[in-house]
Every structure is written in structure tokens, then in C-alpha cells.
Amino acid sequence: MSRKRSLFRTGPLDSSRVEAFSDGVLAVVITLLVLEVKLPTGLRSEAELWQAIEGLLPALAAWVVSFMFVLTFWVSHHYFFSSLKHVDRGLLWLNGLFLLTVALIPFPTALVGQYPGMTPPLAFLSAVMLLTSLSFLCMRFYASFNGQLLKDRLSKAQAKEAILQSMIAPALYAIATAMAFAWPPGSILIQVGVLLLFFLRSPSNHGPKTGLGKETPR
Amino acid sequence: MSRKRSLFRTGPLDSSRVEAFSDGVLAVVITLLVLEVKLPTGLRSEAELWQAIEGLLPALAAWVVSFMFVLTFWVSHHYFFSSLKHVDRGLLWLNGLFLLTVALIPFPTALVGQYPGMTPPLAFLSAVMLLTSLSFLCMRFYASFNGQLLKDRLSKAQAKEAILQSMIAPALYAIATAMAFAWPPGSILIQVGVLLLFFLRSPSNHGPKTGLGKETPR
Amino acid sequence: MSRKRSLFRTGPLDSSRVEAFSDGVLAVVITLLVLEVKLPTGLRSEAELWQAIEGLLPALAAWVVSFMFVLTFWVSHHYFFSSLKHVDRGLLWLNGLFLLTVALIPFPTALVGQYPGMTPPLAFLSAVMLLTSLSFLCMRFYASFNGQLLKDRLSKAQAKEAILQSMIAPALYAIATAMAFAWPPGSILIQVGVLLLFFLRSPSNHGPKTGLGKETPR
């Protein structure tokens, strides 16, 4: 029976094709973000223009945060997929869910730029970031319970460790979502904090700066 | 004579290049969809903002349905092309036709979000989905009658089987188009139904969950 | 001296990277076209909606013509680059010029949809198509006078033959541009005609339909 429908959909997918498609979506999302930064038309004097550009600072800040957010997930996505032997249907759909949540990011980012400092846009943006990090966690979770997907050199224990660390981001984005209702600036601070956490935790792979020793090449 | 014009256009195309281009188009389409979800400017209070976000629920729902629709066709496209030995001119143009119909999707999706629950947008969206699934069926049809395109391990009988199964989606989208005139919500239900059908039919390739047995790796 | 600046820019480029970038640009251009098809907001009855959709027919027609135009050039681009051994700087910039002209296509396409049947948009669109086909002709011209770029199995005579055939499209688009001033519909007819010419001339590579005999596989 499995042979009979083999033309339709069959066997494990080549992980490189899924990565290429995901890369395409992430590259388009990260570039589309800037389309939401717009200056009103009909300004006349240079003074008005400078003022309008100044008024865009919240939109530009939201753009930077969302850009770094998508970039961060591109890096994570790349490292995660490089740990996979191949991709099955379940992971394909979980990856689709991840792309769905990431592809929504430009909308709340535009909202934050349009209505800076207000609760609804910040709550919306934090919630979408929460959903994105949750769907990414699901992918890790799924892969760790499906030993055939991971490359042999990675033990399940290591995958579990990675999952635990992957839970930090969703937890913080959940707090950021709640914070949008209590104290909007706190929501922004947490969003920036998660990014910094990601950067600071990243070990440099070369040179003596981090002192973490040489990591084995992939 | 065939040699004389060989610089121009010659011989079978490398299927990987066609796939890469199609992937690019699908990745851009799936990401552009969110640009049609927009909040009006000039709102003042947070209450107004929440109300406006609530008013976007139909647009967000249309976005999810269209996103999953394109994702589904990306999966099908990938599996179909992985069953091909190479691509000839005829398939190239049929694939172009498929890309044409898929690339139109953002427009009726925006319409459904702009004018939710009305007949014209839903009929338009269902009709474009119908055309997309029909052009995909044409590709399968063409490949099954052109034995040189399919990989040897796939018999023509299997291709015919796949074609029969591929006819379900166009049939349902034709009904969804008609339903938009009779009872608009029914049109949405069918659209969601086709997606669910696609997910439920997908065999998981690993683990004992589906009980379909191991499929041969590609 | 050539070694000294070798970190900067050196030696022949890998043709696959140039192709991949060009594919990316063409995939985005071909997908962006649909963003210019928009329905006015604020319509109330279904009758108004149907009328508005009917009013979009010129925009949809312009979209189809431009989509097929870009698709046609993607096919030509692919076949042309598959005839190259490698890419040098000169060809790189000519390819950049080609991408510049193709990337402009969405703008006059939108104009034709906005102001159907009028001279300026049709003249503009035909002129951009003329520039695109001219820049493509330049690439062929450059490659044929630079024997080191072409694969050995292709003689210069064959390249010259290809150039002669490549001159047909610019000539027809020049006429289409002039026609926009004399009789606008004639401009559209020529644009569609060039596409049909391209399709009809394409030999099918398999099967007995065209009777052109088997072409040698690439």
C-alpha cells in the first residue's frame, strides 16, 4: 500500500529543500518589514520633513527589533536543521506552523510603528513572538521524541537539554505579552532582552575571546 | 536543425532549477499574503484599536486559509517534482501556468478580508483555488502520458492512481465556488475541509502512530 | 598586480551564483506584479463588488501579459546561462542591466491597469519590454564575441544565429511602443503576439507532436 501512493507523497523529505523554502520565506519576511515604515505625503518644508522623520523613530525601533527577531530565528532554524538527518511529514507541518507565525510578524510590527506605546500593538507583537517561539519549541520537541530524525551523534539527552533552553524564550515572551497590559515599555524591554540574551549566550567559535574551547566542526 | 538552435533552447531542463524558481515564487506568495492585513490609521483610543483588531479577524482567517493552501501546494509540488527524471518544455509551461494561478491568490485573499461573508470575494477565491488545483492536475496528467519524464521506478498505473486522487481537490473547489453563491459560509467550510483532508491523508513516515508501515526511503 | 587585489574581486564568477540571484529577482518580480491589482475600499452591495471586479479586467489582463513576459525571460535566461562555461565581470554588469529593466516591469504594468487603453501607460510598458529584450540581446552579443565564455560545443556561428533570432523581440517591442501612439490596442496585440511567437517556436522535447526530431540532451 505504501508503494501504491508513492507518486503522491512518500518517504522522508530531503531536509535541504525544506531549509531552502524556509530560508526564502524568512528572507522575504525580514525584507518586507521595512515596507511598513512610511512617511506621510504632502509635507512642504524641510522642518516638517525632519519632524516627520523624528516621528518615525518608534516605527524604526520596531523595525530593528523585528528584524533581529527574524534573524535570530533564521540562525536557530539553520542550526536546528543542521542537526537533523532528514525531515518527515510531521516536522514539515510543524515547520509550516513556524513559518505561519513568523510570516505574521510584519503586521504587528507595523501596528507598533503606527500606534507606538499603546497596549494593543505591543500585546499583539509579543503574542506573535510567543507563538513563533512556541512553534519552534514544538519542532525541537517533536524531533527529540523521534530519534530517527536526529543525527546519530546527538543523544536524546542533549536534545532534551536544548529543549529546556528553548523554553526560556517563550516564557519571556509570555511575560512580555502580559507586561503590555501593565506597563507597555516593559514589554519592549523584555523583547530587547531576549535578543541580547541570545547574542550573549552565543559562543564565538574561533579565537580565545570566549574561552569555551574549540567546538567540533560540523 | 535541432543542433542549429541549440544555443537558444535545447534538450530537457534540469528539474532542480525549475523547482528552485517555483520555490522562490511560492515563498514570496506565501509571505506577501500578510501585506493585505492592514489596520486603518487615525484610531485614537485603545478601545478603538482593540475593536479594529477584532474587525480584522476575517482578514486573519482568510490569511491562514490561503497560507495553508499555498503551503499544501508547495508540499505537493515538491513530491511531484521529486518523482520526475527531468522536465521538458511542455511541463515547464504547465508549471508556469500553475505559478500564474498561485501568484494570483493574494488578491482574492485580500478581497475576502476586505469584504467578509460576501459572495464575490469568496467565489473569486474558490475559483482561483480551483484553477490552481486544475493546473496542478494538468501537470500530473501531462507527466503520466509522457513516460520519459517519470522516474523508472514509478509505473504509469501509479501515476494514474495519483491523478485520480488529484481530482478530488478541483472537484471540491468547484463546489466551493458554486456554494459561494448559495451559502457563503459553506464555501469557507469546504476550503478548510480540503486542507484537513490533505493533512489527515498524509501518512506520517516514522513511528507507529499511523500504522501504515514503513515507506521506502526516496 | 592581479594577485594583489585578489581578495577584492577576482577571476571568473561561478555562473550558478549569478543564476541563483537572477532567479531570486525574477521570482520576486513575477510575484509582486499581483500587488498592483487592487479593489477600491468602501463598496457596499454585492452588485458594486461585481462591477468593481469587472472593472479590474484590464488590470488582470496586464498582469497576465507581464507575468508571461517575465516567465518567458526566465526561460530564456536559464537556457542562455546553461550555454555558458562561466561568467565574467562584463556579463555580470550586463546581467545587472537586464535585472534593472525587468525589475521596473511592475510599475508600467500597474499603470496599464490604472489607466487602461490610454497611450502613456502602454507606451511605457512597451518601452520597458523593449529595454529588457535589448539588454538580453546585449548579453548574447557580448558572450558571442567572447569565445571563452561559451561552452566549447557551441560554435560562434550558432551564437550568431541565436543573436539574429533574439533581435526579433526588440524589433517587435519597438513597433509596439510606436503603436501605442497610433492605435493603443495594436500595442497590446503585438505584446501578446511576441509571447505566442515564443510559445509556438518552442520545440517540445519529447514525443512525436512537433516532429522536430530528438534534440540532444544537454
Place this chain on the structure above:
Amino acid sequence: MSRKRSLFRTGPLDSSRVEAFSDGVLAVVITLLVLEVKLPTGLRSEAELWQAIEGLLPALAAWVVSFMFVLTFWVSHHYFFSSLKHVDRGLLWLNGLFLLTVALIPFPTALVGQYPGMTPPLAFLSAVMLLTSLSFLCMRFYASFNGQLLKDRLSKAQAKEAILQSMIAPALYAIATAMAFAWPPGSILIQVGVLLLFFLRSPSNHGPKTGLGKETPR
């Protein structure tokens, strides 16, 4: 310890994946630029249309300059990455910074088209070009101080030479930014000048035209 977090992020990245993602972003940026060229709606006569198209000349000029700017950086990016053995985390983030600055280009380009000849848009565009060339310089700088990243055949002295040459563009863009305040047209002249400098300095790799001798193939 380094093994423990190996699922998370580990070892040197494959440079081809980073290049592919950067290519995607650059391809989308270069194509999005044209979306900012728009004609007002509601024009009636052909005379009005011609006048409106004439009024778009500054926007079209800004589009050409920004297009060539991004294309130039794509070429530089490609040559730079082809000189790398692999990519580490530090370079990954510097590349992300480069993409961030390039992805902003469509916004000031639209401004220059909206408000031609005024100081704020030109100062903004020059400043973003300055930031882009600076972030690219950082990448070169980082790679030259991290000998493990460069291919063996390239000495550190050559990398230093390349860095010195890479400093010309930021210096000129800094002047262009200042010039926008003193004499706006001068800002445009410098922007165009940097592009010409880049083109003129490019050695042709084949034929006797440049007389620079044969460069060693990559």
C-alpha cells in the same frame, strides 16, 4: 561543555547557507525598490498622465541609483564570501548588521522620490549608504583579524590591502551625507560617483581590453 550544547548552536557555519540567505534578502530588497515608484490615481487626460510620468523622473533616478547600489554590494558580498573558508558566529552577526542596513535602503529611496532635491531625504539616503558600507568594512576587518576564516591562499597583507580600498566608499558616503546639508545636488553626484568608481576599477577578466593581464581563476 561544548559538546553539551551542540544541538543548539555549534561549530563553523557552512558559508553557502549564509550566502544563500543574504542573496535572498538582497534579491528582495533590489526588487522591492520599484514598489515605491507610484503614479497618483484620478488623472484624466493623457496630457496629465505624461506630466505625472515626467514628475516621477526624480523617483526613477533614485530607484536606479539605489538599484545599482544594492547590485554593487551583491557583487562585493559574493567576492568577499568566496574568499572565506567558513563563517563563524561573529561574522554571522556582522553579516546580519549588513543586511539590516541594506534592507533599510527602500525607505530613504522612497523619500528621495517623494521629496526630491530636499536635504532630509538625501541626508538619510547617504547616511544609510554610509552605514551599509561601514558594516561591510567591519566584516572585512573582522575576517582579516581572524586568520582561520580566510582561505589559505590569501595572505593577511592582501586582506589589509582590501580593507584600505574598502574604506574609500564609507569616506565618500560620509562626505555625501554632509553635502546634503550644504548643497543637495552634490550629494547625488557623489553617490553616482562611488558607483562609477566601482565600475571603472573593476578589471575585465577576459580579453585584451583592460590590459591588466590574466587573473588566476578562482
